[in-house]
Amino acid sequence: MTELLERKIRLHAQHLYDQRGQAEGLALQDWVEAETQVLENSILAPLYRKSRAGSAAAGEFGNSENGQFPAVESCSEAGA
16 A cells, blocks of 8 residues: 555656756655655555655665656556
């Protein structure tokens, strides 16, 4: 279930990136904004946050310095 939320966040972050004309250097800002907006209305937000906290403690987050998001299959799901 948390994978679905992460996918929605990723798609929304990509949308924000595209809206800014794909300007580099703001990947973390896009992710945080997208995460905030997606989780704002989700009853699964506590579960997602708990799983992310566990992932961070285990060192599972990738290197965000390259400013890129993991690949997404299609942007048609952005409104999902």
